[in-house]
Amino acid sequence: MRERGPCLLGIDNGLTVTKAVVFDARGRPLAVARRRLPQLMPRPRHVERDMNQLWAATAEAISEALAVSGRAEDIAAVAATAHGDGLYLLDQDGAALGPGVLSLDSRAAEQVAKWEASGISARALELSGQMPHASAPTALLAWIRIHEPERFAKIGHILACKDWLRYCLSGVIGTDLTEASTCFTNVQTQDYDPGILRLFGLEALAHALPPVSLPDAVVGHVTEAASRLTGLREGTPVVAGLHDVTASALGIGGHGAGRVAIVAGTYSINETVSNMAKTDPRWFCRNGLRKGEWNNMSISPASAANYDWFLDTLCGDDRAKAEAAGESFHALITPGIEAAFQRPSTLMFHPYLFGSPHGAGASASFLGLRGWHDRGDMLRAVIEGIAFNHRIHVDALRDGFRPETAMLTGGISRNPLFAQVFADVLDMAVTVTATEEPAAWAAALCAGSGVGLFDSPTADPRDLAALGKTWQPDPARSREMAGRYRLHCDLAASLASLWPQLEALA
Template sequence: MTDSFILGIDSGNTVTKAAVFSEAGSLISLGDCEVVRIKPRPRFVERDMNVHWQMTCQAIRQAVAQAGIDPSQIAAVTATGHGDGLYLVDEDGAPLGNGIVSLDSRSAPVIERWEAEGVHDEALKITGQMPYAPAPSALLRWIKENEPERYGRIRWVLSCKDWLRYKLTGEIATDWTEASTAFVDPDTQDYSAAALRLFGLEEMERALPEAHDPCAVMGEITPEAAEATGLKVGTPVAAGLHDVTASAIGSGVAEQGVVSILAGTFSVNEIISGEPKPSPEWYCRNSFRRGEWMNMTLSPASSANIDWFVKQCCRDAIRLAEERGGSAYDYLEEELSEAFAGDSRSVYHPFLYGSPHGNDSSAAFLGLQGWQHRGHMMRALLEGVVFNHRHHVDALRSGFHIKGARLTGGSSRSPRICQLFSDGLGLDLETVDVDEAGALGAALCGAVAVGLYGDLGEAARRTVSVSSTFSPRPQVHRTLDDGYQRYKSTIHQLRSEWRGLRGE
């Protein structure tokens, strides 16, 4: 083992993390800072880009200090960040308003119009995917129509991670995976002028950064960034990856056949293919290697529902955890065990923050009875989260051979939830001994960039190991399959009521 380290930055919709790893992929230290979300109007979810940078600097300083290392020991730095959304800068590299995060849905009217006009179908042919509300294409069109002065001042269209890399290095660029979120032809894997014309954004061609290999060195830590972060001037910075691809790499999924499942704020489900297979059911985007594609289907409807429920309805468990130690979930296990021991037909729709069923969806508990208690609500909630993942995984099953699944995210630390995923999906499932998969996936790009590994496939194989395996239990799978059919039926029945329930 050498005394060199790699630094990965993972900037999500709420928290930005900086993690120091050993060359072998072991987590040495972690710094994290919350970046306050700004919600000036319904459907708007933003962040101050300068504050975002400041919080990232703070997280980096925390991580390096906790690691107890000299910054000169960090061989490379790489960032990943939430996909989609927009971080716009002007000719001087200054932010053009707040950054727009991927929970934003202001462009829903644009999406509805495009659907009616047939733009969606044409987009699938040209870009391998249909745009949705936080996609750069839809957001740029919304800004063009509603904020023309801001639109006219755009010099660069950046993603979350590319904004951070710009602040670290002063260099404007992106990578293959991030470039393919909206404007790339899946056959050529390069930008498409036809896509820009389709969306009415031809003038944005000059604003799209050049796309590079995720493991290419795309600059060095500048003196200004070194002063802000405590990193050493001249430290190499790699291009990096779109966050869900970084999470797949960080969980060891670098080959075809295994579906990578991330249960976090978003339900992310993705599989690598050796040919482009566009479908309305998933996004066909560039993988980390040329000649391969990452097929992903996702929605903002996963484990964030669990966190919300615990904060709102389980404050006694939170208090006990604060007083006695451990996790709040430890003090809820008895209630959950009792609920899972019997029969329950209650249903939960995990659509607090969005869904794959349209922009009008909302969350709901259905079928609750007076004899049930909080544990039954948690059971329905957990099953609802798994059912939403199944909706996505079943879509991938229709186009790809899936031999197994690998689960990451906070839920992967719970054996109960992991077994529920295996039973609900009917798949053998693995978890890995990685706490920060996104940050590790990013950091491994830097490790490859400076020659510590030959490529990302090798890096993933040598740094990630399986910690637990779960196999579906036939009888439980049949029971959950019945529950999934009820779940789908209730969604169908409620769709016509969602807009009225939102009050919009």
């Protein structure tokens, strides 16, 4: 007889893929469906997507996941998480107002530089708990006000990506506590602050800020139109959901004080929870899952995407041959990387292919490269460079909050070699939890809490201790890595004046 009981649907929308995952009430994934999402780059620095195409792709993924699971009638609630920052605008009638803007967009970089020079950024840190950046909603809205005034005048609602999906499911406009704090909430009160809009010259948009709910609040129900597209029962509760950075930590059991959750993906994401607001230019101080809780995030777009780039660009033919033969390319190259870690190396890598903690001008580079270095040496340098960049952020959080343990997720965390490197570089215990689709599971936790299946979003029903494996730092290797890390930072400081000259060549 087929198993019955309540199930939950978690939606996770990233920068390139949207996923729908059906979980049972014990946290076991029963079905996963994915759809790739094309990025639109109509001009340099513009990274967008069609909002209606995003919803159509997500609806397809939901329909497939429900069909594969065979549990469509058992879905008790649904919630979404998605990439934070960026911008998804609606007009007064609730229709998409142009394309959605992804968090990889940098069109507003010049505007941010002006705010930094004028002191507005420092004031924003004091008010909102964070410095504005190029893909922040405030920066993008200021850019639209200047360059697209007709579009600006039509803005009826300012949403984040997951809020658009929630609207498509339920017809209800709103956001949640975590997402509201990307720009517009006062860091102390955790509520909207009109002074923030005035600071950026956006006071005309006060009407467009969406109502704020807790991440696990039921905010609506699946509409008849959404039911036809997705296969969800009409009337299924829709829960507010949460920002994907918070979701990644929650899904692996890493959301809480005393620990730092590390996500090694496109972005280097490093976050820890506190029970008081503390601001610093090195991290975003954003709202946690409840008022009185803050999630402190130190982030840069400089992590495992550098490793993927190396494999795609420099190992493409070998990788294709291995996969055609049914072999794991990662298994083939790991022995060479392990061997490289056993010998001295002058080779270092700055993982700044797509961004850095040092500003938009910094670029990636291999330094200390010699003719006797091979692919294993280069990959060792890439892996070290990624871990060193995470340490920059983790050290900032250790200065402010003193977390004692780390939890690691992201595709590279599945490789024990990577996990050990992170433990050695950070000189702290690193735990990897065997969680499939952690961000979608976090959305499902909020959905389950909203309908009473769980006491709260943090009441994870799984045995997290049994799911986790911990890597302890090797004292000798940590001392070696500490010296290499200092050199990594010194080299970056030395290159700071040269990066703009390199960029000028373009």
